[in-house]
Amino acid sequence: MNPTASHPRFAESSAEPDLVKRDEAALIDLLDQLVQKHGFIPREVSDEISRMVEVKLERLRRIQSKLDTTIRRDVQNHVARWRDEEGNLIMILHAIQNQHGYVPREVAMELARELGVKLARIYEVITFYHYFKLQPPGAHNITVCNGTACYLKGSTDLLNELRTQLGVAEGQTTADRQIHLDVVRCIGCCGMAPAMVVDGKTCGHAKPADIAGHIATVRAKKTEVKK
Numbered sequence: 001m002n003p004t005a006s007h008p009r010f011a012e013s014s015a016e017p018d019l020v021k022r023d024e025a026a027l028i029d030l031l032d033q034l035v036q037k038h039g040f041i042p043r044e045v046s047d048e049i050s051r052m053v054e055v056k057l058e059r060l061r062r063i064q065s066k067l068d069t070t071i072r073r074d075v076q077n078h079v080a081r082w083r084d085e086e087g088n089l090i091m092i093l094h095a096i097q098n099q100h101g102y103v104p105r106e107v108a109m110e111l112a113r114e115l116g117v118k119l120a121r122i123y124e125v126i127t128f129y130h131y132f133k134l135q136p137p138g139a140h141n142i143t144v145c146n147g148t149a150c151y152l153k154g155s156t157d158l159l160n161e162l163r164t165q166l167g168v169a170e171g172q173t174t175a176d177r178q179i180h181l182d183v184v185r186c187i188g189c190c191g192m193a194p195a196m197v198v199d200g201k202t203c204g205h206a207k208p209a210d211i212a213g214h215i216a217t218v219r220a221k222k223t224e225v226k227k
Contacts, residue, residue, distance in 0.1 A: 004195040075110045076097065089115070089137030091127055093132060102133035138173040138180030140199050140218045142166075154208075158194055159183060161208040165215055179218055 027049060034041050078095045094186045095101050103126055112119040126132040126210065144150075159170065162181055166174055170183040188197045192204025198214050199221075204220040 011130050030171070036166050063093075064203055071110050073094055075107060075114050079111070088131070089117075089122070093122075093125060094225045096113050097132055101137040102135055105134075133171075135173055136177060139178050140221065141182060141197075142199075142214065142218070143182045143187070143197040145185075145187045145189070145193070145195045145197070147190065147193075149190035150186075150195055153193040155194040155196075158196060158206055158211065161211045167209055179215070 004064070025060055031041055031045075031049075034045060075096075078092045079088075081095065082091040082196070087090055093103060094109070097108055108122045108126070109119055112122050126134065142162060144155055144162065145153050146159070159195065163169055166179055167180055168179075168181055169175055170181050173180040187195060187197060187202065189204060192202065194206055195202055195204045196206050196214075198218065204215065
């Protein structure tokens, strides 16, 4: 007999007696209601949820173990490829970023362990070279040119409008991982100043009023991909 079946809240979910399919928010809500009603969480309920949490934790441990093994193997392969090269740390980081699109923290930690150097040393290199990214890249990229010509023609206004509409600063990616905003010194299109690049397409003589349209176009691509 299910120990939680006698409780009305659990009886409603008889199709899922072990609560495995309940998400964390639903469980927290359930526990809050039990505390409000009884002043405590009934033992049979806490035992059932504890069992379920332990099952989920064990599954997560197995998944994490597989991920750790994969990360370790990949890092060892990169290190082996560049071990005898001068300045190999930069070469290895390039290989890691080419693989992931950025340098994940867990990979940086494994690299530090494999090379026998402090993690701080890894991050010194990553943060010194602007090429390296610490956050996952967006599916789409918008880059503002901030070279002399573009700066004099109003690139700062373009950047400010992008910051406002996207809710991120340069070098960051929107929460939905769809758009990454970046700034570069020059894209070689001074005659089109101020210029920006949207998914590889150069947009010259850009105006703040154009920003909303560019963002809408990029986000529409997300809808097209889903279909």
